[in-house]
Amino acid sequence: MKQIILASLILMILPRAAFTEEIDAAAGEALMKLNREFINAHAVARKLNLETGGPIILLQDGKLVLVRNGAETTSEIILTEYDTVKVFAHMPVAIYLMLGPPGAGKLDTQRLQQLAEYHGQIDRVEKQIEHIGLEGESLKRQKQLLADSRKFLETVIQRQEFSTEELYAFTRSMLPMIQANIAEAAASQLDAMHRQVMAWKKEMTPEEWQKLRVSVKGAVLARDGNLAMQYFERLLNLEGPGMRLIYMERYVPPTPMLTLLATRSVDRGISIAFFDNPDRMFRDVLADAAAAHIREMKFD
Incomplete structure (x- = not known):
């Protein structure tokens, strides 16, 4: 009798463990996609900032670079x-x-x-x-x-x-x-x-x-x-x-x-x-x- 009860408990637990793993995987994927949208939104905002934020001068490796109106000098x-x-x-x-x-x-x-x-x-x-x-x-x-x-x-x-x-x-x-x-x-x-x-x-x-x-x-x-x-x-x-x-x-x-x-x-x-x-x-x-x-x- 004890063996039957133990086997029943194991059967009850196994599906629940598998279901929990599925939930964890789904939650992880959802979080990853959510954060990807943040990264994409940040990239778009940076691009807009560079396009509308006025001219930029970069100094690197002994050179001055002017970024203005979509062109570099x-x-x-x-x-x-x-x-x-x-x-x-x-x-x-x-x-x-x-x-x-x-x-x-x-x-x-x-x-x-x-x-x-x-x-x-x-x-x-x-x-x-x-x-x-x-x-x-x-x-x-x-x-x-x-x-x-x-x-x-x-x-x-x-x-x-x-x-x-x-x-x-x-x-x-x-x-x-x-x-x-x-x-x-x-x-x-x-x-x-x-x-x-x-x-x-x-x-x-x-x-x-x-x-x-x-x-x-x-x-x-x-x-x-x-x-x-x-x-x-x-x-x-x-x-x-x-x-x-x-x-x-x-x-x-x-x-x-x-x-x-x-x-x-x-x-x-x-x-x-x-x-x-x-x-x-x-x-x-x-x-x-x-x-x-x-x-x-x-x-x-």
Whole structure:
């Protein structure tokens, strides 16, 4: 009798379990379809916003892109001068990176070879220095950067060792020339950007200009004090990012989280070695120079 009752209970339970699974599947599908409608509605709303929200300027990868009336117009704003002075500013930093992070003391064969190869690259640039498109004080400064960097490398290679104190003496002696290059690079980029934006402004109606929105794409650690963000805040009389101005961080593949972690650590060392400030590299390296140049620009 007990077996019959148990079998009956099992039979009663089984159909109910199957029915519950059907309900769960149906409920899941209904929720998925409901959320799909939200996603579709959001996509439609975004499309409408882009079509009716006025002109947009995008800054990414050294280019300005104007999106207006369904068309895109692209303009290069990173000029040759910017890239050239940036390369020379990076030279003492490259030497620091070859020495500082691995540590002071005796140099093994591999590091000596690396330093010798870099010395050879400096030598080749020195021989072509008159043909890089710079002149006056800027050209003189690049020659000095090359000469001082070459001299320091020769000393280290000859002795096959160095101390942290010697390295910091070198890096900090390079800082004034690096900062001058930074100021030159910032001015070059800002002036090129301003010329193009003002030309586009002349093509817009006052109503379009009031609706203009801007999106800037840049490096993670350059968010604070970003040159372009400073410029567009001043241009549009804004007090910071908001509905008319946004910043999108650019990550480096393939492992952005690990890359960011390592970058912060390495850049902290650069900050100390050159600026004697552990946090200086955690904002746009052009930030201070950009702020100074923007104060001198005419926006009327």
